[in-house]
Amino acid sequence: MRVSAVLWVSAVLLLSEVHSWGFQNGVFHNSIWLEQAAGVYHRESRKGRYQLTYKEAKAVCKFEGGALATYDQLEAARKIGFHVCSAGWFDKGRVGYPIVKPGTNCGFGKVGIVDYGYRINKSEKWDVYCYNPHTKECGGVLTDQQRRIQSPGYPEEYQDGQICYWHIRVRYGQRIRLHFQDFDLEDDTSCLADYLEVYDSYDDITGFAGRFCGDDIPDDIISSGNVMTLKFLTDASVTAGGFQMQYIAFNASLLFHDT
Ligand SMILES: *[C@@H]1O[C@H](CO)[C@@H](O)[C@H](O)[C@H]1NC(C)=O
Ligand SMILES: *[C@@H]1O[C@H](CO)[C@@H](O)[C@H](O)[C@H]1NC(C)=O
Secondary structure, X not given: OEOOHHHHHHHHHHHOOOOOOEEEOOEEEOOOOOOEEOXXXXXXXXXXXXXXXXXXXXXXXXXXXXXXXXXXXXXXXXXXXXXXXXXXXXXXXXXXXXXXXXXXXXXXXXXXXXXXXXXXXXXXXXXXXXXXXXXOOXXXXXXXXXXXXXXXOOOOOOOOOOEEEEEEEOOOOEXXXXXXXXXXXXXXXXXXXXXXXXXXXXXXOOOEXXXXXXXXXXXXXXXXXXXXXXXXXXXXXXXXXXXXXXXXXXXXXXXXXXX
């Protein structure tokens, strides 16, 4: 099943002037380039950005076998390039986010942990930063010329309540061909339960290319540039066999001979 990209055009147009940063629900953020560093990773609620109370944030990390990241763990991750422009809970009810690259739209031009301090009101809603050095394979930044991508646990069933992002980034001037080999996600008419989304973009804000669920194997998808983002989201019930696909980078100039 494929949800038409047309529905998303108006949203994408609104965003087209934003380059490195996306604007969604009134919140500027980029997506998660370095999905995980030094065991630290960012999660949002499956309802979207900034939807987790402190208690819920703790539950998200615990569900995956981890715990809230401490300030020191977040800073250690930041030092090796973990940069996320979304404020999240971390240990002891503190809120903030790690900034590597200064930007006017995010982090007030500062570099470091942008620290909102210990929140008195634990019902405030933010994202979350978890720590789990043994986290399950779920997403990542892929820069190889060719790589297989599988849903977590494949070929066993995937789990409920997951969000994984894969960011594919190949050499400048190259493009990416995504080829699906196996596909089996919970089916529903609008793909709202479990789904895989593909974006022809470095984030999940622009370049929507399709949302997939059910058990039809999607057609190949070819990027227009050298980046692509996949977002896999599962809800709280019903799982299935998951997916396996492969991407391969190719020199953009070769496409002329191809078609
Ligand atoms: C705490 O935060 C929640 C969510 O933002 C808000 O609805 C509530 O009014 C706040 N409580 C206090 C005492 O400020
Ligand atoms: C692709 O381009 C790179 C750099 O220009 C070049 O080194 C490489 O040989 C090319 N690959 C193919 C398959 O043409």
